[in-house]
Amino acid sequence: MAGKSKRRWQLWASAAALVVAAVLLALILLPPETLAPPRPEVKSASLPHPVETPLPQPDRRKGADALAPLIEQATADKPAETRTSEDNPEAAVPAAPQVASLPPQPPKAATVPVAPVVPALHGEPAWKQNAQPSGPPGAQPMIAIVIDDMGLDRKRSAEVMTLPGPLTLSFMTYAEDLAKQTATGRAHGDxxxxxMPMEPQARHVDPGPNALVTGLDDEELKRRVAWGLGRIDGIVGVNNHMGSKFTESQPGMTIVLEQLRERGLFFLDSRTTPHSVGLATARQMGVPSVGRDVFLDNFMTDPEVARELAQSEAVARKNGVAIAIGHPHDATIAELRQWLPTVAAKGFRLVPVSAIVAREQAQAAHVAKTGG
Structure with missing residues (x-):
């Protein structure tokens, strides 16, 4: 009996040792992320014509020396991480920088800052004063290329500013060194x-600091809009970053558009949701506005960007104008570098967005005057 008890004890001890060894082996072999709770995803940060002699454009090559320090500085930085944008499910955009590197956010109790307001010159609103010259409208269909998310990825943003233009560069409110970056863009004719970051439908997506979010009181929304508008001087207008939820809110968009109207700026609806009230509300309020027609880099491959550029041409032929939005991605930059020099020969006119806003305003005034 003593021998049987001893063997039974030895069997139990061996089984316990095997269990302990299996647990230790599992702890060693399992990847760390399976043991820790998942981290929330943070995002910022990504749709007949006679040939006419194109207007002379600024020689962008002359500014290469001015861009060199920007490119050199940005190249030394770690490449920006890319994540999927909620409002453009297939488009990767630079991730928002860590909170520690963001510009300080004004406290909620602070007085609403006053954004720069350009005095009216001969009755002209700020968007006309700050617009890049484009000349009178002609018979050629017009195409405007807008590059969003500018300023976060410094290397690629600087590369965008070497492309032949004029382009329209939309800088993120919370990008750093905005005065220097925007001055470089203007010097190259852009x-x-x-x-402006706005609330998306997906709750887990972070649109960035001081984003416009439904549910905030009116004063806080006004403060955030004013904070954003105060970040850059000399702009022509605003378009939404994300915002598939916020742009569906009439009360929220009314607050945004009231401040744009006060400052003489226009609104470009990025149309991240088919249910946006941005354009309709802007027109009711008398705020100049236009909407995006094409996203260039929902799929960030050269063939897909090329296909969307061809789609932009088709929209312009049909409607007389087209607004295409892209981002500072490698494929987008590469395809634009090949496509932009061909625009005039194809019978199109490359213009800043303000030229299309002016065309829409002139047509609306004609309809109001003649009744049709």
């Missing part, structure tokens, strides 16, 4: 806009 038009400057503000890219």
């Amino acid at each position: 038009e400057i806009m503000l890219h």
Whole structure:
């Protein structure tokens, strides 16, 4: 009996040792992320014509020396991480920088800052004063290329500013060194806009600091709009970053558009949702506005960007104008570098967005005057 008890004890001890060894082996072999709770995803940060002699454009090559320090500085930085944008499910955009690197956010109790307001010159609103010259409208269909998310990925943003233009560059409100970056864009003949973060439908997506979010009281929304508008001087207008939820809110968009109207700026609806009330509300309020027609880089491959550029041409032939929005991605930059020099020969006119806003305003005034 003693021998049987001893063997039974030895069997139990061996089984326990095997269990302990299996647990230790599992702890060693399992990847760390399976043991820790998942981290929330943070995002910022990504749709007949006679040939006419194109207007002379600024020689962008002359500014290469001015861009060199920007490119050199940005190249030394770690490449920006890319994540999927909620409002453009297939488009990767630079991730928002860590909170520690963001510009300080004004406290909620602070007085609403006053954004720069350009005095009216001979009755002209700020968007006309800050617009890049484009000349009178002609018979050629017009195409405007808007590059969003500017300023976060410094290397690629600087590369965008070497492309032949005029382009429209929309800088993120929370990008750093905005005065220097926007000055470089203007020096190369590009038009400057503000890219304002707004609430997306997906709750887990972070649109960035001081984003416009439904549920905030009116004063806080006004403060956030004013904070964003105060980040860049000399802009022509604003378009939404994300915002598939916020742009469906009439009360929220009314607050945004009231401040744009006060400052003489226009609104470009990025149309991240088919249910946006941005354009309709802007027109009711008398705020100049236009909407995006094409996203260039929902799929960030050269063939897909090329296909969307061809789609932009088709829209312009049909409607007389087309607004295409892209981002500072490698494929987008590469395809634009090949496509932009061909625009005039194809019978199109490359213009800043303000030229299309002016065309829409002139047509609306004609309809109001003649009744049709």
